[in-house]
Amino acid sequence: MTGAKALIQALEKEGTNVVFGLPGGANLPIYDALVGANLRHVLVRHEQSAAHMADGYARIKRKAGVCFATSGPGATNLITGIATAYADSSPVIAVTGQVPVAMIGKDAFQETDIIGVANPCTKYSFQPRAAGEIPEMVKKAFYIAESGRPGPVLVDIPKDVQQATAEMKFPDLIKVRGYNPVVDADLSDMGRAVEILVKAEKPIIMAGGGVILSGAFAELQALAELLMIPVVTTFKGKGAFPENHPLAMGPIGMHGHAEANKIILEADCIVAVGARFSDRSVGRFDEFGKGMSIIHMDIDPAEIGKNKSVDVALVGDVKSSLRTLVKLLSKKIAKRSADNPWLKRRKELVQYYAETLKDYPREITAKKSLKKLRELLPANGVVTTEVGQCQMWASLHFDVIAPGTFFSSTGLGTMGFGFPASIGAKAAAPKVPVVDIAGDGSFNMTENSLAVSVLEKFPVIVFLMNNYMLGMVAQWQRTFYNKRYSGVEQHSCPDYVKIAEAYGAQGVRVGSMQELDKAIKAAIKSDVATVIDIPIDPDEDVYPFVAPGTGLKDMITGA
Amino acid sequence: MATTATQSGSWYIVTALVENKPGVLFRVTNLFRARNFNIESITVGSTEQKDLSRMTITTNSDERTLDQLVKQLRKLIDVVEVKVLDTEKTVYRELALIKMKAVDPTTRSEIINYSTIFRGNILDIGKETITVEITGTPDKIDAFKNLVEPYGIAQLSRTGVSALPRGVEV
Ligand SMILES: Cc1cc2nc3c(=O)[nH]c(=O)nc-3n(C[C@H](O)[C@H](O)[C@H](O)COP(=O)(O)OP(=O)(O)OC[C@H]3O[C@@H](n4cnc5c(N)ncnc54)[C@H](O)[C@@H]3O)c2cc1C
Ligand SMILES: Cc1ncc(C[n+]2csc(CCOP(=O)(O)OP(=O)(O)O)c2C)c(N)n1
Ligand SMILES: [Mg+2]
Numbered sequence: 256m257t258g259a260k261a262l263i264q265a266l267e268k269e270g271t272n273v274v275f276g277l278p279g280g281a282n283l284p285i286y287d288a289l290v291g292a293n294l295r296h297v298l299v300r301h302e303q304s305a306a307h308m309a310d311g312y313a314r315i316k317r318k319a320g321v322c323f324a325t326s327g328p329g330a331t332n333l334i335t336g337i338a339t340a341y342a343d344s345s346p347v348i349a350v351t352g353q354v355p356v357a358m359i360g361k362d363a364f365q366e367t368d369i370i371g372v373a374n375p376c377t378k379y380s381f382q383p384r385a386a387g388e389i390p391e392m393v394k395k396a397f398y399i400a401e402s403g404r405p406g407p408v409l410v411d412i413p414k415d416v417q418q419a420t421a422e423m424k425f426p427d428l429i430k431v432r433g434y435n436p437v438v439d440a441d442l443s444d445m446g447r448a449v450e451i452l453v454k455a456e457k458p459i460i461m462a463g464g465g466v467i468l469s470g471a472f473a474e475l476q477a478l479a480e481l482l483m484i485p486v487v488t489t490f491k492g493k494g495a496f497p498e499n500h501p502l503a504m505g506p507i508g509m510h511g512h513a514e515a516n517k518i519i520l521e522a523d524c525i526v527a528v529g530a531r532f533s534d535r536s537v538g539r540f541d542e543f544g545k546g547m548s549i550i551h552m553d554i555d556p557a558e559i560g561k562n563k564s565v566d567v568a569l570v571g572d573v574k575s576s577l578r579t580l581v582k583l584l585s586k587k588i589a590k591r592s593a594d595n596p597w598l599k600r601r602k603e604l605v606q607y608y609a610e611t612l613k614d615y616p617r618e619i620t621a622k623k624s625l626k627k628l629r630e631l632l633p634a635n636g637v638v639t640t641e642v643g644q645c646q647m648w649a650s651l652h653f654d655v656i657a658p659g660t661f662f663s664s665t666g667l668g669t670m671g672f673g674f675p676a677s678i679g680a681k682a683a684a685p686k687v688p689v690v691d692i693a694g695d696g697s698f699n700m701t702e703n704s705l706a707v708s709v710l711e712k713f714p715v716i717v718f719l720m721n722n723y724m725l726g727m728v729a730q731w732q733r734t735f736y737n738k739r740y741s742g743v744e745q746h747s748c749p750d751y752v753k754i755a756e757a758y759g760a761q762g763v764r765v766g767s768m769q770e771l772d773k774a775i776k777a778a779i780k781s782d783v784a785t786v787i788d789i790p791i792d793p794d795e796d797v798y799p800f801v802a803p804g805t806g807l808k809d810m811i812t813g814a
Numbered sequence: 815m816a817t818t819a820t821q822s823g824s825w826y827i828v829t830a831l832v833e834n835k836p837g838v839l840f841r842v843t844n845l846f847r848a849r850n851f852n853i854e855s856i857t858v859g860s861t862e863q864k865d866l867s868r869m870t871i872t873t874n875s876d877e878r879t880l881d882q883l884v885k886q887l888r889k890l891i892d893v894v895e896v897k898v899l900d901t902e903k904t905v906y907r908e909l910a911l912i913k914m915k916a917v918d919p920t921t922r923s924e925i926i927n928y929s930t931i932f933r934g935n936i937l938d939i940g941k942e943t944i945t946v947e948i949t950g951t952p953d954k955i956d957a958f959k960n961l962v963e964p965y966g967i968a969q970l971s972r973t974g975v976s977a978l979p980r981g982v983e984v
Contacts, residue, residue, distance in 0.1 A: 374841060375848050379891045399891060433833060433894040557885035560878065 279325025306336020465529015
């Protein structure tokens, strides 16, 4: 069997049924091996989008998504997508072609040291030097990408290794000596966490992306409902907990919900569940959680104490840690009542900000359109986002009901992620409607994936909040640079309805809330991708705002 | 180059057993650069096991940075084991080759004298230079270097520290 055939078989053995990619000279043998294989190949128009599609697929399935590219420029085009997956701990497997072994290091045509380039943004990388190594390396790539703290893995295969034949052995079990992720947290640490929680009067849960990666939704809810305490999330953790739940308070941080940012300052104990204390969620490290006890649950030991010293660290998979914690806590306390002063305070804050924060005065606003989308989209509908104001408005005004249905490039903040990721998500969940909450600038970056959505029949919805502005940057220029605009205006170009139509998708421009209502309903039913072009006032700001370098207490609400 | 406690923290020896295969040193040094870890010396060499190499890293760090350095190293897939050695319970040595300008006979005999006191080896004597090998703790090498510096050091090459725990501890 050839190395290329072994690759395809190894992928199939891992359960991969779709790959996203684009061919070239150095991966021709792989593309030839695809002919007649069960594996579905989705041809992209730019490799960056292939990586985002694999990422979107992986986030839904909580299993690795796979993308292909040729050597050199094909491989470097993947990098933004790989870095995006790395920043958000997403299991993407990138398979690149490489120049033949004998040509490596000779500055051959389309030779790039992609392992070197990708090193800082991959969990690991492989370069088989003999065809017979491929089955085991692929198996290890999946194991490393999907287990522990997930992350992208690169498999860089020289062309002659793809072509060579060998006796193939597909291992069932593999071991990686230097890699042993912890699953179950230490029990004595668990005991200390229980002690703190039993005594705490105003504990709060801060749920992060780790809960979604682990799928520990029921376990998180069990802890919250046992203690009857407020639940805030990070932005990456948005939707780890149903946002229509009476304990939910939404994301904290730079553009967190006002009541969430406020209440966490008043807590006496923070239970951080699968969150890494990013500067965007906690503001200043030194101020955050001052005087409070912090319990940190994380699967990555290197996250413990990285940004924040904590009182108790529970290193392990949050699914297991939460289960044990709830079990041990239940032995000490009975389910607490909802009628407690801490939850009264929660209600007070929610009410206060609901009355104080003003709506932007216009027929169509970001908030109104997102509330409308929520009203019409089924609870299990999947949402991805682009980056910028559109993303933060989604965080603020679109409530996630079914846990694990909201995905965004949060760590890297990659414009252009949302649309290809929505296609990957649709490939993973073909039966549910999938919406990319987009900004014009971001959508512009990867809009050529419309070809993929039309030709490969992934009818997703692009919910385009169009201010014809790199709006988030414009907002910072209004706030910090005395409204001096520099490099942010898009001058009404291009016409996104025509763009959609040029690809054979549907484009609708809406002029009123009523038209928006109609357009969303039609798009959900449509069997072709729809771009809904929603005019947003370029002056509309995102509030609340915690300026960089300041603390959550310095939040500006814009009211 | 200070080898004892400095303002930025204390001096630590960290050893790592790593897979003996291409690219591992790259991954380790790239990690140090990307995470802003300040490394004083790093050595790599073979061990009693054919498929494992030992890296010895010395660093001036505060405790928090050291903790991160160790954890980030452990996180690398090719790193099998990481330990911070207690310098009290560790044997550690560095080797230095020092070539000095030495033309007149007094200088030459002084250098040879110092070298004997430091249990150095004279490796080469030319018309105008003497090359000495000194083995010891980094402190000892620093001391010798400071002593002979006034004569003029033509070239100097240090290996970095190599270390093992004392006694039965493995
Ligand atoms: C324009 C913009 C604005 C932003 N504003 C905000 C903001 O206002 N607020 C905000 O919070 N963020 C904001 N972000 C996102 C921010 O940059 C970070 O990406 C985000 O805060 C990280 O969330 P997290 O801590 O949940 O970490 P993640 O990146 O999701 O990390 C997950 C953590 O969980 C751990 N983990 C993974 N799997 C498991 C498991 N099975 N069990 C246990 N632990 C596990 C990991 O080791 C890691 O420590 C913004 C981003 C952009 C682009
Ligand atoms: C690839 C990339 N380039 C630049 C940025 C910096 N950036 C962050 S938000 C933003 C504006 C995004 O514009 P748009 O998609 O229209 O969203 P809006 O803020 O207008 O809602 C820019 C340029 C980025 N995050 N990603
Ligand atoms: Mg915009």
